[in-house]
Amino acid sequence: MSDPTFGISITRIDNEPRPPVWSDMSVVGIIGTAPDADASVFPADTPVFLYSDDAAKLTALGDAGTLKDALVLLNAQLGEFQVAAKVVLVRVEDGVDAAATIASVVGDGAQTGLSAFRRAGPEIGMIPRLLCAPGFTSQRTGAEANPVCAALPPICEKLLAHAVVDGPATTEQDAIDWREKISSSRLIPIDPAVKVYDNGVSVVQPASPAIIGIGVRRDHEKQGRPFHSWANQPVQGIVGPSRPISFSLTDGATEGQRLLSANIGVLLRGEMGVESAIGQGGFIFVGTDNAGEDDLWRFYNVTRGRDFIHLMLLRTLRFYLGRFNVTGQTIQAILNTMETGLRNLKADGDILGFELKFTRDQNTPEELRQGRFTVSFAAEEAPVLRYLGIQSARYRPALDALLDDLLAQVGTITG
Structure with missing residues (x-):
């Protein structure tokens, strides 16, 4: 449909980060x-x-x-x-x-x-x-x-x-x-x-x-x-x-x-x-x-947590395939989408931190021309606590404190 000569045209801009789509891991x-x-x-x-x-x-x-x-x-x-x-x-x-x-x-x-x-x-x-x-x-x-x-x-x-x-x-x-x-x-x-x-x-x-x-x-x-x-x-x-x-x-x-x-x-x-x-x-x-x-x-x-992350990326990022051209805006939108999902996991304590990268050595002009690009991410899932080491020792400063208290209370006694 062409734009009207005299009228109004509304265009929806769809370049916001996508909300993460999670999979059910409990079936x-x-x-x-x-x-x-x-x-x-x-x-x-x-x-x-x-x-x-x-x-x-x-x-x-x-x-x-x-x-x-x-x-x-x-x-x-x-x-x-x-x-x-x-x-x-x-x-x-x-x-x-x-x-x-x-x-x-x-x-x-x-x-x-x-x-x-x-x-x-x-x-x-x-x-x-x-x-x-x-x-x-x-x-x-x-x-x-x-x-x-x-x-x-x-x-x-x-x-x-x-x-x-x-x-x-x-x-x-x-x-x-x-x-x-x-x-x-x-x-x-x-x-x-x-x-x-x-x-x-x-x-x-x-x-x-x-x-x-x-x-x-x-x-x-x-x-x-x-x-x-x-x-x-x-x-x-x-x-x-x-x-x-x-x-x-x-x-x-x-x-x-x-x-x-x-x-x-x-x-x-x-x-x-x-x-x-x-x-x-x-x-x-x-x-x-x-x-x-x-x-x-x-x-x-x-390992289950990493599966959860991978499935989230699959379900969330497939939206972009074929709908968008390879532009700086598209790449940034994908990075922002990935960041949203990983940031949510970090906020909940499921991962300790993450890193997202789009680098030149992973992407060449020839690859971009073919409609292909690569982003990388790293994340650290929180390990389970299974060993607690406790070191037990005596505490000498407590005796110094006791002596100070005794000296303050008793002081010097004279006859």
């Missing part, structure tokens, strides 16, 4: 069995979204298998003002034995098993970023790694997700041997399992749904921001760990401390009257690490 993905499930509601190898308190879908899921128990344990961890968790379920068929069922969980690498989580975004509009396969991550054959633990990292990389994986829950050495077979910053190893009360008896169940439930609760407490650890948090809905883990806050020569040094999160028992215990009562999860090799990215709250 849970659970894969497992439910042999009594209604196949029309939960078709095999298909991602199905539900709220964890959806009574109709819980009924359709049936009580048998691993999925129903996982949802119950997950729900037990939700906190104040939380009604339910967002969950993507993938049901696999029961095999003739454990090995066959594990093969179903692993899937074909394209459509079935764990790969079904990759279809969740396009098919149901939810991307799970906290995954678990309760009951299927601890089994090993000889010196081989667990097949599910081996298959999870590439799935997590594609989804920008983390998976909580259960150890063998048998002995300390078994847990260490199991841990030695996994290596990924996307995996969060834990041990042992939990005991829950079911129909009058205590039964052992994998702990991963409970730990993920704690993660959902912690994210909720922090307005959805995943920069905080799940350590030193109570585990609800259980009657105890599957086996006791010895632990002391002041002594590294305990099973709990050894497992923690191997990056394995542990479930501990509080002990009334024991100052070196993790708490006075209840059952408490302690775990800060992922199973990666790089100590720079050791804490899962740091």
Whole structure:
């Protein structure tokens, strides 16, 4: 439309920084069995979204298998003002034995098993970023790694997700041997399992749904921001760990401390009257690490936080593609947009600081001519506090002060 000869023209100027668009990092993905499930509601190898308190879908899921128990344990961890968790379920068929069922969980690498989580975004509009396969991550054959633990990292990389994986829950050495077979910053190893009360008896169940439930609760407490650890948090809905883990806050020569040094999160028992215990009562999860090799990215709250930042940049900056030409104004608007998101995270204490740069050595005239330019950012996520050193000494100046007081009060006595 041409401008009028006699009239008014209004042009909207759209060069302000965009508000940051955040992603939901607390959508849970659970894969497992439910042999009594209604196949029309939960078709095999298909991602199905539900709220964890959806009574109709819980009924359709049936009580048998691993999925129903996982949802119950997950729900037990939700906190104040939380009604339910967002969950993507993938049901696999029961095999003739454990090995066959594990093969179903692993899937074909394209459509079935764990790969079904990759279809969740396009098919149901939810991307799970906290995954678990309760009951299927601890089994090993000889010196081989667990097949599910081996298959999870590439799935997590594609989804920008983390998976909580259960150890063998048998002995300390078994847990260490199991841990030695996994290596990924996307995996969060834990041990042992939990005991829950079911129909009058205590039964052992994998702990991963409970730990993920704690993660959902912690994210909720922090307005959805995943920069905080799940350590030193109570585990609800259980009657105890599957086996006791010895632990002391002041002594590294305990099973709990050894497992923690191997990056394995542990479930501990509080002990009334024991100052070196993790708490006075209840059952408490302690775990800060992922199973990666790089100590720079050791804490899962740091790796989850960096995923959160990257996803924010993707969702926020895609607005500029194709809508704007490469000009100084466009580049400045993008930098200002990035600064807004990072500044918000710093104000909330999620990152300690950041830096944004647009430099000549990263950008050439030829690149700009092709509609391409590069900006760089650096940020420092706040690390979790996991060690506090206290130095204790005598304080001689207090005696000087005492002498001064005595001299002032008594002075010189003469006869």
